[in-house]
Amino acid sequence: MGTISIYIGRLYKDFKGGILVLPSRTIAFFFCLLLLLIPLITTEPYILRVLILSSIFAIFAASWDLLSGYTGQMNFGHALFFGVAAYTSALLNLHVGLPPWLTIPLGALAAVLAGLIVGVPCLRLRGPYLALATLAFPLILTGIIFVIPGITGGELGISGIDPLSGSRLTDYYIAVILMLGLGFVMWKITASKTGLIFHAIREDEVAVRASGINTTRYKLLAFCLSGLFAGVAGGMYVHFMRIAGPSTLELMLSFQAIIWVIFGGIATIYGPIAGVFILYPFMEFLRIIPEIRMLVFATLVVLILLFMPEGLTTWVRDKIEKECPRCKLRNIATRKSCRVCRADLD
Amino acid sequence: MNRVMKGAILLLLACFVMVAAGCPAPVVNEIKIGVIGPMAFVQGEHHWYGAQLAAEEINAQGGILVGDEWYQITLAQVDSNEMLSVTDAATAMEMAITVENVDFLVGGFRTEAVFAMQDVAMGYEVIFLGCGAATVELCTLVADDYETYKYWFRVTPINSSYLGMVDFLLLGMVAEEIRAELGIETPKVAILAEMAVWADSIVAAAYVYLPAMGMEIVGEWRPSPIATEVMAELSAIEAAGAHIIFTTISGPLGITYARQWGELEIPAASVGINVEAQKEGFWDATVGKGNYEMTMNTYARVNITDETIPFIDRFVESAGEFPTYNAGTYEALYILKAAIERAGTLDSDAVVAELENTDRIGTAGRIVFTDAHDVTWGPGYVTGLGVQWQDGEMKCVWPPADGSWEGVVYEGAVDYVLPPWMVEYWAP
Incomplete structure (x- = not known):
């Protein structure tokens, strides 16, 4: 009994020191907790559907942030990864009979391959040239899909795909847990040495190369990692929607990912997740005023960008937290001195 | 009229108003039909105008007789946004079924979106009468997997x-x-x-x-x-x-x-x-x-049947536009009314069985469904x-x-x- 109390005490201490110490971490913790507990409040299929799709698109948006937000490799055709994985998963499921738990990772691997195929020719390009080149790839794939309708279903897409699971509740937990898990993995990657190099490439690639780092390898790695996570989202989407069509490669989808990331906060990973979980349900809510739905949505996005140019989460974080000028650790905004080095925060 | 008399009349009127306001409204049975389509586009607008015209006419005639009870039609407009997003279309379909609680659905236009919407409707065993997508494969699914897809019927247009x-x-x-x-x-x-x-x-x-x-x-x-x-x-x-x-x-x-x-x-x-x-x-x-x-x-000012020109006139009068084939939602509602009345119940399986027996002289021709729940084309049918x-x-x-x-x-x-x-x- 005593041992259990010690462990509980330690756990609470870690929780208090690691999570409750910062408001942003507390918000993130309660957001995760709320997502996991929502089915206890409601099992309304429509609400669960909106949250499942939000989870899938959150992975997709965060994967764009990993590539473009962190390394600065501006990808305007991110739907390519989503679509490649969607079609791969659909074809493997329909023609080979593989179950979703196999087709989703295989689809993600196909997206990694797509990342390599896009990454290699694009490595020499920068800025708007890179953006335009990446924009072309989903269009090329869409063309290929229309050329071989016997395999891809052409304009109609591929239907009759197995569902993610048999029940909406299971679908929900698969999507949410995968989103939280993959979001955490992406966040850890960006916080690692690799993430630091990604950051550095965006800021000054020449300086990074002068430091003896093979930037080509790291940029390719970013393309592949981004493709992997976007691919998981594409595979999940296709098994949830049960159709893989040309819409999975549409420019609109690529642009949506960028809007979600810019809205939530670029180069943060949690920003895109917040962006999707605010904007996607908000768009659903706006169904009550269908005539001006897009107008209200666009106005909100413009206002946020006008008053919070670095994104919503970054703005909120800067309001509730302060960075220590000496040790660079973050503290709650109400503190006068740093929680670690005691340096003056004002 | 003296002041006492005036006061008495006013009091009486006030009592009448209070009693009338306090009375519970008569219970009206209703059948809720979702009209789903891209409402910001002409296709969705014509889905809506066609359905609205039919609902008004049917309700004016007393509604739909289910067993020995009359039901009024209530329409729910569902914007699928399918031209821009297939995801939106499927979500709109789920919202219509689980939040708006529609009993039946008519509409749909973009093929890829209709496939996604069809799957959602079939999952809930809700009858969905297609009025926009021409792709053959939408009905092939009925032939291939009847038990799952039997709730889908195509009213318009004739298949591709x-x-x-x-x-x-x-x-x-x-x-x-x-x-x-x-x-x-x-x-x-x-x-x-x-x-x-x-x-x-x-x-x-x-x-x-x-x-x-x-x-x-x-x-x-x-x-x-x-x-x-x-x-x-x-x-x-x-x-x-x-x-x-x-x-x-x-x-x-x-x-x-x-x-x-x-x-x-x-x-x-x-x-x-x-x-x-x-x-x-x-x-x-x-x-x-x-x-x-x-x-x-699909439509012209010609007597395909006796219904065609009066329908076009009424449509132009109410919508201000000449009907496109998406206005076939008008037909869909009448087909549904007849099937429900024959079935005598709102149970989906019973209504499906009666929809299969449809033989209606409609505005675009005689509508009879094939075994795959597709509208029949040919001389004597829709041409x-x-x-x-x-x-x-x-x-x-x-x-x-x-x-x-x-x-x-x-x-x-x-x-x-x-x-x-x-x-x-x-x-x-």
């Missing part, structure tokens, strides 16, 4: 295979006219199809069927669906010596093409699909230069129409007025007319 068949029948009729009037035994055909995937299959089929139909292909031109200039193509077609331009156009190109075809007086008859020419605004948009343009259509613009009016010219196609004649149909400048150019 039949649409292709009508397209070639129209072409054949024009070729016959050229043979008879101009003595040209092997008319030369220029294919003018917009650069879009849906047009590819028609172009491919043309290469197979046209030689067998006694025609010669002189070339293929594929301008953009939004091209604002096709003079180069038309000049090349004229130079190639074409007698017929076989069109496959859905975009605004249809206006540009028809206007310039008339302006240049290209000596070739124009026939095929031109969606812009199906609309009443075509004449003004082409400043009358679209005279003699011919296209496939589709060929319409030609003649001096500012959209006239029905196919099925031919002389009954030469399977004996089918619609009262009000007129003869097809070759453009006079073409006759003058090629006259023997």
Whole structure:
């Protein structure tokens, strides 16, 4: 009994020191907790559907942030990864009979391959040239899909795909847990040495190369990692929607990912997740005023960008937290001195 | 009237108002029908107008008799946003079923989105009457997996295979006219199809069927669906010596093409699909230069049945526009009413069984469903129409007025007319 109390005490201490110490971490913790507990409040299929799709698109948006937000490799055709994985998963499921738990990772691997195929020719390009080149790839794939309708279903897409699971509740937990898990993995990657190099490439690639780092390898790695996570989202989407069509490669989808990331906060990973979980349900809510739905949505996005140019989460974080000028650790905004080095925060 | 009397009357009135306000409203049974479509686009608007017109008429007649109880129709407008997002369309379908609690659904337009919406509706075993997507495969699913997909029926349009068949029948009729009037035994055909995937299959089929139909292909031109200039193509077609331009156009190109075809007086008859020419605004948009343009259509002011013209008049009066085939939601509601009344219940399986027995003389023809729950095409059923613009009016010219196609004649149909400048150019 005593041992259990010690462990509980330690756990609470870690929780208090690691999570409750910062408001942003507390918000993130309660957001995760709320997502996991929502089915206890409601099992309304429509609400669960909106949250499942939000989870899938959150992975997709965060994967764009990993590539473009962190390394600065501006990808305007991110739907390519989503679509490649969607079609791969659909074809493997329909023609080979593989179950979703196999087709989703295989689809993600196909997206990694797509990342390599896009990454290699694009490595020499920068800025708007890179953006335009990446924009072309989903269009090329869409063309290929229309050329071989016997395999891809052409304009109609591929239907009759197995569902993610048999029940909406299971679908929900698969999507949410995968989103939280993959979001955490992406966040850890960006916080690692690799993430630091990604950051550095965006800021000054020449300086990074002068430091003896093979930037080509790291940029390719970013393309592949981004493709992997976007691919998981594409595979999940296709098994949830049960159709893989040309819409999975549409420019609109690529642009949506960028809007979600810019809205939530670029180069943060949690920003895109917040962006999707605010904007996607908000768009659903706006169904009550269908005539001006897009107008209200666009106005909100413009206002946020006008008053919070670095994104919503970054703005909120800067309001509730302060960075220590000496040790660079973050503290709650109400503190006068740093929680670690005691340096003056004002 | 003295003051006491006035006061008594006012008191009485006040009591009456209070009692009336306090009385519970009479219980009205209702059947909720979701009208799902891209409401920001003309297709969704016509879904809505068609359904609204039918609901008003049915409710005015007392509603739908289920067993021995009358039910009023309540419509729920569901914007699928399917033109922009397939995901949105499927979510809208789920919202309609689980939040709006609709009993039945009508509508749908973009094929990929309809596939996604169909899956959601079938999952909830809610009857969905399609009024927009022509793809054969939507009904093939019913034949392949009846138990899952039996709640899907297509009311309009006729499926894409039949649409292709009508397209070639129209072409054949024009070729016959050229043979008879101009003595040209092997008319030369220029294919003018917009650069879009849906047009590819028609172009491919043309290469197979046209030689067998006694025609010669002189070339293929594929301008953009939004091209604002096709003079180069038309000049090349004229130079190639074409007698017929076989069109496959859905975009605004249809206006540009028809206007310039008339302006240049290209000596070739124009026939095929031109969606812009199906609309009443075509004449003004082409400043009358679209005279003699011919296209496939669903509705025209012709007695396909006795229901057709009164329906078009009522639709134009309420919506202010000529109905497109998406207004077939009107038909869908009447089909549903009849099936529910025959079933005597709102149970989906019982209503499906009665929908399968549908045999209705509707606004676009006699509607009977096939085993795959598709609308039957052919003489005596829904046929589709060929319409030609003649001096500012959209006239029905196919099925031919002389009954030469399977004996089918619609009262009000007129003869097809070759453009006079073409006759003058090629006259023997």
